Amino acid sequence: MEDLRKILSEDYTLQEQSEYDTYSEIEKSQYQATYTTLTNGSDNFSAPIDNIDNNPEVNLGVRTLDSSIDIFNDIKLLIKEEVKKRVAEHCCSHLSHDSAEGSTPSSPSSNTSFISNPPSPSVTFGSFDIDAILQLFPSGNFVINEFQQLNRIGDSSRAILLECITNWLLKNNQSVTRKEFQYIATKIHDRFNEDPNIYFIPPKKGSKENPSGRLYCRYYNLKRRHRKIGFCAFNNEPGCSSSSIYVNPVLDEEEVEFLNDDISVDVKWLQIHKEPWEEVKFKWQQTHKARQLDIKKQNFPDILNIWPLLKHSAGVTLINIDFEILFPGKQSLLIEKWDSFKSAILPVFNEKIKDKNCHDLLCQLNKKNFLRDPEDILIINLLHAILPPTTRQAAVSSEKKKKFLKPTIKDSQQSLVVEVGEVNDFNPTIDRIATKVRQQGQNLQPLIIQCRYDNTYLVYFNEIKYKFQNFLPALDTCFKIFFALNLKYPIQCKSVWLFIQKFFFQIETSERVSPDVIILIESLKK
Structure with a gap:
């Protein structure tokens, strides 16, 4: 029990500082008092949490705990999740009492066990009732009340909704099938007008990938932690796959037309000539299908050796030709939509960005202080804060041991x-x-170099450099290279590239899209 006490008194509040800063002074007092009661009040972690509003002044100590034992870390995570849930239940019960006239939310002073143990309205999916499940939890009323007032739910309500549903499923020892996850996602859509793909994304037909989505991942991650520390005897279930696939739906071989003698001659001509440029552009268009088939078969460095014209200083023109053939009419969408996007994204940044380093960038943007960085770069860098990396990467340590690391927001920005x-x-x-990048088992993918020494921008890939005087054309070209050369997005910043792909260019591919991207696109449509 003493070890658990140390875990629980670790610097939990500082880890959740960004969320804590959004509270009012009254809510902060409730939060701190609840935290003190949970950590210092009793060795019994199922103790009631009533009578806690009279201690607003709390000194939140910082202790560190160094342990390499996996099971110990899993217990730590579970306890922190329970603290967060119980604090949220207490604070949200006050909010829901104030916002719902005549309603009586469940009392926060009821006995709350280490893992929630509410009565179940039903264990069968035939009568799955979201409202009934939410009303079993004090914080659930907050979700219902927010939707009644705003006709939508925000990030806090989504988190509460996920917590309530996953706790209810685990409490009832439900082994949930994919069809049932889809059913729950549909019920959430029907009740709260949410995109079902936020909660469950089934794999493509014939794909060996696992499903994804916030509900699916939350359920299996928590279930896996419970099983690992012996909390529950669950059967093994598939987790969330972090596999990635090629972005560009390249042509199948049977789709390529028969290469007549003229096309074959043009292909050979392009491999040895660099001028006249007008003839280069004409033959590049004529050989598009043949080159796409060839690109599909080659490794990235080989592509550039076979098609050396891409190394030409005007190679950007050839990239644009291929992109226009692949996606007719979408050539200029990023440039055309950018100004309206800048106006729409600023309120989203102000609402959602909590990362300290990114908050400093946001202050520059709000004050229009562009002495160091142009406005467009600030906006792209801030996108990483609301579309952070979610996939863990394999890396090799200095002791030659394989380990898995989650990229940071800074890693995402610099990729x-x-x-x-x-x-x-x-x-x-x-x-x-x-x-x-090589230490993480990957290749360096196209990126943008901001050259402060001459105030220019380079799109860099495999020692090729396309030079631009402004950032936005560089961003536009960098994006198009992924499709023209059939490349993967870097794992670190994949969500940002997918947002650009779907929001600006409205390109649909088989690439799996994270719920964060879907939520951001939906919020910008309103």
């Missing part, structure tokens, strides 16, 4: 835009990034 201050720093910067 899309890298700053170089001096011309002599260019090659060392690229080498450092390439080395780090």
